[in-house]
Amino acid sequence: MTTPEQLQLPLPELNEIAPDQVINYAIHTYWGVENPQRFGELMEEAKGLVGAGYFLGDNLFTWLRNNSALEDLPFRKAWQENAQNPADEAIVWRRYILACAAYHCVHIPGDFVECGVYVGTGIKTVMDYLGGQAFPKTFWGYDTYDYNPVEGHAFAGQQEGFYEKVQARFEDYPQVRLIKGFLPDSFEDNEPEQVAYLHIDLNNVEGEVAVLERLFDRVSPGGIIILDDYEWAGVYRPQKQAEDQWFDRRKYRIFPLPTGQGIILKR
Ligand SMILES: C[S@@+](CC[C@H](N)C(=O)[O-])C[C@H]1O[C@@H](n2cnc3c(N)ncnc32)[C@H](O)[C@@H]1O
Numbered sequence: 001m002t003t004p005e006q007l008q009l010p011l012p013e014l015n016e017i018a019p020d021q022v023i024n025y026a027i028h029t030y031w032g033v034e035n036p037q038r039f040g041e042l043m044e045e046a047k048g049l050v051g052a053g054y055f056l057g058d059n060l061f062t063w064l065r066n067n068s069a070l071e072d073l074p075f076r077k078a079w080q081e082n083a084q085n086p087a088d089e090a091i092v093w094r095r096y097i098l099a100c101a102a103y104h105c106v107h108i109p110g111d112f113v114e115c116g117v118y119v120g121t122g123i124k125t126v127m128d129y130l131g132g133q134a135f136p137k138t139f140w141g142y143d144t145y146d147y148n149p150v151e152g153h154a155f156a157g158q159q160e161g162f163y164e165k166v167q168a169r170f171e172d173y174p175q176v177r178l179i180k181g182f183l184p185d186s187f188e189d190n191e192p193e194q195v196a197y198l199h200i201d202l203n204n205v206e207g208e209v210a211v212l213e214r215l216f217d218r219v220s221p222g223g224i225i226i227l228d229d230y231e232w233a234g235v236y237r238p239q240k241q242a243e244d245q246w247f248d249r250r251k252y253r254i255f256p257l258p259t260g261q262g263i264i265l266k267r
Helices: 034-046 073-082 088-090 092-107 121-129 162-169 205-220 234-248
Strands: 055-056 060-062 112-115 137-144 175-179 195-200 217-229 264-265
Touching: 073 121, 088 092, 092 121, 092 195, 092 217, 112 121, 112 205, 121 137, 121 217, 162 175, 195 205, 205 217, 205 234, 234 264
Parallel strands: 112 137, 112 195, 137 175, 195 217
Antiparallel strands: 055 060, 217 264
16 A cells, blocks of 8 residues: 555644643634624623633634644644635634545545635645645636625625636645636536545535536545535525435435534545
8 A cells, every 4th residue: 555655745744732731712703693792792701601622703612622723733824824814714613624624635536626716715725734835636726706606695806807816826836726617617628537625615506516416426435525504504504405415315424514514425
């Protein structure tokens, strides 16, 4: 069997952690709260009532946890250097799920793919965790970039010229292929033959199911699919409904994560 050393993968080193101390984390960025000020005050009070190792943010409040994302120093560096706004700071646990999936998938045959890129922070955090410019895989990033086709979901900066700005962010990463266009049409002539890592984050059911139809069979055994919105309710609930059915027909169950993501381990 080929060892990681023989493959010369640029894997981050595991650092020492303090045996008797854990990291606390709190950021008041969450979604679906009617009165954020009152909620924030209550959460501040609640924090004082729990043991060390609390995490607050991104609609999570946990305690007595290791907060592994923050203990992993190479990850922490990649995340902090790439965070662009308070939402990126809040979703650190979600980002670490991506980073750990990516650590697994660099060992698996196939390319890396993200459908729904926005400004590219998900891609760049993962790549910087796994070697930065030495990242050993082709990474495809699909998005309409200059506009958001999901009604009511436009993000800051999505206007003419946005695609070029995202491209500029990756100018030192020749392994990144940013494909501009509406999915699934933009797969035409621009799609990976084999996939190791597939992150789907389109915020709409039609787009996500279309991506699964197109790419699922190309995901290698041992590859990982991450659905960013799967375990979120509210406007995202139709995604769970459709994706559960889609995977049930193929005899898969999606792992629902407390972060709001869903994970599928390809056989
Ligand atoms: C939540 S953002 C992606 C965030 C990114 N994955 C990250 O981790 O930072 C969702 C993106 O999906 C894109 N999108 C939604 N539906 C699409 C479709 N059918 N084709 C291409 N892009 C789409 C939007 O333009 C938007 O930029």
